[in-house]
Amino acid sequence: MPACYQGELTIQRGKIVSVAESKGGVTLIIDGKRKEIPDAWVLPGLVDAHAHVVGLGIACREGYLYGANSKQECIERILQANIYRDGWIVARGWNQELWSPALFPTRWDLDEYFPDTPVVLFRVDGHAVWVNTKVLNIASITQSTPDPVGGAILRNSDGEPTGILIDAAADLVTEYIPRLSLTEIEHAIIQALFLCSQAGLTEIHDMDVLPEDLPIFTRLAEEGKLPCRVLSWVRGQHYEWRDHGILPTVGEFHRVVGVKFFADGALGSRGAALLEPYSDEPSNSGLLLLTKEELVERFKCVIEDGFSSIAVHAIGDRAVRVVLDAFESLHTLYPSLDDIRFRIEHSQIVHPDDIRRYASLGAIASVQPIHCISDAQMAEQRLGARVHNSYRWRSFLEHGVLLCAGSDFPVESYNPLLGIEAFCRRVPTARQESWQPQECISIVDAVDAYTINAHRAADMSYRRGRIAPGMDADITILDRNIYACPLEELSQARTLATVVGGKLYEHA
Template sequence: MLMRPVSNLLIIMLSLLAFACGGESPKATLVITHARIWTADAARPYSEAMAIMGDTICAIGEAEEMRPFVGEHTQVVDLGGHFVAPGFIDCHVHLISGGRSLLSVDLRDAASPEEFIRRIADYAQQLPPGSWIMEGNWDHSLWGGELPHKSWIDAYTPQHPVAVFRLDGHMLLANSLALQLAGIDAHTPEPAGGEIVRQADGRPTGILKDNAMNLLLQHVPPLSAQQKAEAFEAAMQYLWANGVTSVHDVDGLNGELSSYETARTFQQQGRLGLRLYAAKPLSQWEELAGAGLKNDKWVKTGCLKGFVDGSLGSHTAAFKQPYTDQPNDYGLFLHEEAELYRWIASADSAGLHLLVHAIGDSAIACLLNIYQRVAAENGPRDRRFRMEHAQHIDPADMHRFAQLGVIASMQPYHAIDDGRWAETYIGPERIRTTYAFRSLLDAGATLAFGSDWAVAPASPIQGIYAAVSRRTLDGRHPGGWVPGQKISVEEALLAYTRHAAYASFEEDLKGSLQTGKLADFVVLSQDPFRTQPAALGDIRVLQTYVGGVLRFGESRLGE
């Protein structure tokens, strides 16, 4: 656990004490004034100005109160009444693969098989032979639901292995060359927790689901340090533009803490401007427990990402009752419950933090049962178990999140995306507690929000819009999809700030704008509290500051 930022706060307190005893007033490096600052501090929700010394807030209050902190070298920024919030914390990103997606073929909005094929063919022409074509993030629902087939792209990629993912990351399309390199054919046995989709003659179509993807991905060459650095830099620039100052990275590429290592390199080079909480795969808990890795205000680890099931869009989320559109399909458990229990119990006993993916109601119940058993057997401590996604909850399990202290780490943009077709998959009854933000809060649970980028855009503004309006992307629900699960602007903002910091044991360091905390904040074009729900998605990020340093936007804003 990262300790309270005692050194920063101590320096500030000693400076203020010297001033109170007749010494010279401490001078700030930056003063923000004439702003509408939402602090996320319940004791003082709003302020007009704040003074920053180095990377830390040294005072917050009215504009006149900041005058003593202004010296010859203090930068004073008049924001002209613009809205300021704590820097957004995205609790669920795939950082390196997200950065790679910005540099790779983009299939997210390919609305027809022809467009899907054209984009891959065009991208292949830009690459030297032998280069892998990865990422993609396609969505077959945009062209009616037919899964892509290797035959679509084989003629255009004879020298390029292809493994392009569905946007949820739980299914990919491989071309014939990639399947050949991986040795996947009609005789390859079905892996536990996965599926090789096959033609009538038994040959693979190219679609691999969940654990079947590992049969191929283990043959993909690892990224070089340079490739990781390029992806990390692209990711930072993209995240700053969306007001994100901290991320919880659940990537763990091929079992590596790739983002952790790259972030440390950036830190040593003076290039790091994004705070990171990096996870390692659950199965590697012993390696993480014995690694002796150090945490600081920039880079932190000590958490593990696990999986119970797959995803709704891939029909691999595990449900108690079958899928409405596929009556013999209950989804997939990616691991045996006994194996999951052993990993979680062992990791918890080592003091590590658990972040485990569960989407279907059966998977959610399974994980809650494991968490309850582990907490009882390992004894009381501040463990802050997290459930990643928690999308489709059996009403009988709703109260158990608060009862067990399980944080619901959710991604609200998924609600307005999946809401286009979720009822077709699971029927009208189960969608009542799908993305159940309101029900969870009413039951006393803690919500922490993220994006699941690159599955969805890493835009907290779009996430707030989704949580408050629940207006689906297809425009068919102007009053909100399952409107009873809407939450307020303040509840959504807290899930991206104070509660998100709590979800990584860092609430004493960030997540609210208070004296002694890090000067991570974002300036918005409009006040979300004074914006109609339907217009929340139109709010723009004007500036992003990390540790008092402007990372995105124009420096003379408001003048």
């Protein structure tokens, strides 16, 4: 059966019972009820293999700085939105790379308008915050506060903090931000997952989930309120999962499958750990957040606790190498690790020597193709000649590495078709030509990364990722055959419906 086809699908009790190909559209027979969808095509349900569900829900509420073209525009949007969280202004989405000049803003820009209200503004990638003086005072950050390990407090020529806190330094203030209420988080989750469902997603691999949010997912799943399946990788950087006694759980619509760590920061804020210094800041080669030994200690605990997956954020080539070294030590400690899915989230800059190590260590490259087309210009500045080593999708496939894909929403759009098009074309925003076209992949490989490979990366491919009798009825129904349409039309495909565990969601 081709991966995208028209015909009749019989579904019973959440499973596909039979499939028959025919022309014209899609007929679903779900537990005896017939539903005709003309001019439609079916695909195995699309998976976002790296995303932040609560983050998307919160971004719907607070993400009004996305796409702002200047710091003045950010301030105007804040004044207009007039949204508070317990007396604080919390917003997200700013990106100084869109401004001219592309310089970090300062606390003084905010103080003029907000002398007394604490203001915390997250950068688009979540790896830096822009705060006002009020927040620095609340967090007691002064000229004499040292940079925390794995973080940077940006300072002016007099050594005064400017109000930009990178990676671990951001944690110094985020702990003071009031939490959303349980009901607000529940709304955020449902709102986010309905957006995902409309975009054709049937399953989300939710990364760096707070232990306290897990019971909300479990309850919503039990109440049948999740329109997409959610697999959780719980936060583990500071052993949070152990502090909360989180163990793996099973369930049809929500499972806790793994633990998530960070080896470095992001490229935009120059927090990604590089083997050689940044081309546009020769004194800096990024921040390694955990050493190899610290990673191994954590991995041992994850394995002891019976989880089936370890996911580590690594963007820079130095971080990727350290994570691979840690996986390698683990292989020597434990003779058989076949049951553990090792995932390197982002895998953006990978030294040629390390690509083949992914395959030999069984590491999975979990990538976000859309980052490549949004960040190409910034990556050129940060990396210089090393851009050849970035976003190496075809190289991964040629070396037999398992490649799965996601969007990292809310950092990027949750629309999986944008990612599929980026995989095939690699045409950066506002450009016409393919960027590093030698790393483009085929539509078949691109869809596999969003379906069967994503399930392999969660050890669920025995049940999902193919449309065949006996498989879970997780299906995405589109208005065109994306295997046959021109590549530049891929992202225009519309989702007409999704089916998750045999439950139909109509989106047309």
